[in-house]
Amino acid sequence: FPTRVAREMRRGTALTLALDVAPYALVAVAVFTAAFGAPVLTRLCAVVLATYAGNAVFGECDLASWALGDAPRSAYRGKTVWITGASQGLGEELALHLGSMGAKLILSSRREETLRRVCEAATAAGAEDARALTLDARAGSAAMREKGAAALALAKEMAGSGDGADGTDADVGVDYLFHVAGGSQHAAAEDTADEVDRDMFELNTMSAIALTKALLPSMLARRKGTIVAIGSMAVKCPAPGQATYAATKAALSAFCHSLRGEVADRGVSVTVAHPGPIATGLGGQTRVIFGATLAKSTCDTAADAAAAA
Incomplete structure (x- = not known):
């Protein structure tokens, strides 16, 4: 299993998974910090969540695709x-x-x-x-x-x-x-x-x-x-x-x-x-x-x- 995880990380799967899970983690952090009085961190989480929501509504791609970037122009050369x-x-x-x-x-x-x-x-x-x-x-x-x-x-x-x-x-x-x-x-x-x-x-x-x-x-x-x-x-x-x-x-x-x-x-x-x-x-x-x-x-x-x- 660890070998497979390392292989998937090299292929970008881990990054994609992290970005997909991030909004849910941020919601949990925001709720936790609001409950225990950390307004600065709560506001930071709200800003990031608003970015995710804006991308979902108006964006042309998901954040994982944006983070991974475009394929090089020669990516399929010889394929x-x-x-x-x-x-x-x-x-x-x-x-x-x-x-x-x-x-x-x-x-x-x-x-x-x-x-x-x-x-x-x-x-x-x-x-x-x-x-x-x-x-x-x-x-x-x-x-x-x-x-x-x-x-x-x-x-x-x-x-x-x-x-x-x-x-x-x-x-x-x-x-x-x-x-x-x-x-x-x-x-x-x-x-x-x-x-x-x-x-x-x-x-x-x-x-x-x-x-x-x-x-x-x-x-x-x-x-x-x-x-x-x-x-x-x-x-x-x-x-x-x-x-x-x-x-x-x-x-x-x-x-x-x-x-x-x-x-x-x-x-x-x-x-x-x-x-x-x-x-x-x-x-x-x-x-x-x-x-x-x-x-x-x-x-x-x-x-x-x-x-x-």
Whole structure:
């Protein structure tokens, strides 16, 4: 345990934990000092707590992120990053941002033409390389395993290594896997069809689990790799009309938190980010929102599948 604590401190986890716990500790100190007559210390605690509250209301990031600072511009130089849901929204922005830091990108979504546009933009932003790998996240676990193997093959190709097909070479593989593909929901639970529930779990949860399991042997063999899952504030604060969506993101979050404990001492990191609402679809693309039935959903209807083909 002490060894693991030291390792986590070096990676900044201890700082993040300290800053997260600090407001509660300050409240306790403020109450204690007020009760025993230490007005100066009480006022100091109040000022710090007001700073935390102001940052929470008006800030663009948490204090832990601010204290850790920005990553260097070359942070992803030479790293292979696979991003699902990369054709628009958060996935596209991640591709452009990490590309500007010199990453080698594998970008996935259903439509190849859109992916190629993002690849070109990422390359123009500074990506060392950017390749499109089409992926239908609702195609099932067998298809996800195939895409995982294809991503590892692309990683070897981008590294100039064509030797071996199992993705376990010492220095070649996917370094970062970002699970961004997903869809939201706008329908009451009582009205939501079973097929919508199944499709939403396949898209938001099962595909990410399958892709993770497809790449995990390679990462563990290399003793390095980072898996990042995009959760949702719906996990923390579920809203009406998003019952199944919140459940899918909560399931993915629980999987990742459990996995983190399994691989923490084997060189692989697992992170879950819970963003709030994101303005996806403003560029003319169709945002994936599940309705009460698939016919009322802006996702893969039969017409969409035909258009994608």
